[in-house]
Amino acid sequence: LSTTSLISRISNTGLYGWVQGGDGEWEWEEDDPGFVAATTAVAIDTASTATPQLPAGKLKPKQSLGQNYLKDPNTVAKMIRAFHSDATARDAGKPLDKIIELGPGAGALTDRLVENYGTDVLECIEIDQRAVEILGERYPNLVVHHEDVLQVNYPAMAEKAGQPLVVIGNLPYYITSQILFALADASHYGAVDCATVTMQWEVAQRMVAPTSCKDYGILSVVFQTYAEVKNHFKIPPTVFYPQPKVDSALVGLHFLGPTKLKERLAGVDPRDFRRVITTSFRQRRKTIRNSLKKLDGIDVELLSAPPLPLPDSVVAAREAGDAFASTQELPDNWFTKRPEELTPGQFVEVTRLIYGSEQKEDLGNKVWRKLKHGV
């Protein structure tokens, strides 16, 4: 079932929300009226009002590839500004010398990226041969990889670039969460510094949702652990061609990187963390104890055990005012809670209680991304 047909099927039946199916794929469910204002301007040239070059007959949009092209120059300019502020957030003075654009399509963002940063700095990844050809003709010096964004070896790309990647993309929505998971995996190796990407508004709401909120789920726990997430602004369907049926958001993700992530995970193996989170949220209505009984080889006694004392590093982080660490402590009755009641840090503690805090073997490139994706 394509995402679009799923959206229309569900909106016709009146179901709501985003849910993850048994195969780990996210499926659409709902709408949300919230709005977050745009970021403030930065000193780069995004004043251009040139209308993005919309694909004529040669690049007729393919729904199967999630092709909704940006047609509004002001939205493009706002997106480039937000990207620039994300990409330079860690070191404002440092020039950007490697930018990766995911799914450039007909080049609405690419044109402005080339204008601002040059073809040497930018590399694109695009699956549609027609778009690869068009961009090749327009920018003979621009590197456009004819590849599937899900199959890319991002750590190898960052190694070649000699630095963490900064990523931008108006993403194809049928694989949004899989792309984000691939970037999270790459962040284990410090391969991705930040990503400024579009997604369905509801997915963005999931990424930033607090506990005990209907949108809080796997995406919230994973990305609030792996990154600082910012919902830059809402994007209406009217700025795309063809128009999608849903609102979108531009989201900025600043990945923590390996050292800070390890500290935040208090030493737990990310694969164990994944097991605990996905098993807990498979049945949102059940208590953590009831859901986690299903974990392979679980010692069920642990599922009513008292919390472990917090590691010294977490206590120190909490004392230093770290927001993640300050909500990490488990209550004594943690196992009677539903998954949406536990903070990301508390999921770390549940994982530590069950699996300990030791990484067992080489992490590889696939903790969150699917086995069939990437190398």
Ligand SMILES: C[S@@+](CC[C@H](N)C(=O)[O-])C[C@H]1O[C@@H](n2cnc3c(N)ncnc32)[C@H](O)[C@@H]1O
């Ligand atoms: C929403 S469109 C964005 C196009 C253009 N950047 C724009 O903003 O107008 C998504 C783009 O991603 C490309 N795409 C879809 N699936 C892809 C995949 N698996 N790997 C690489 N590119 C993909 C599509 O061909 C399309 O060009």
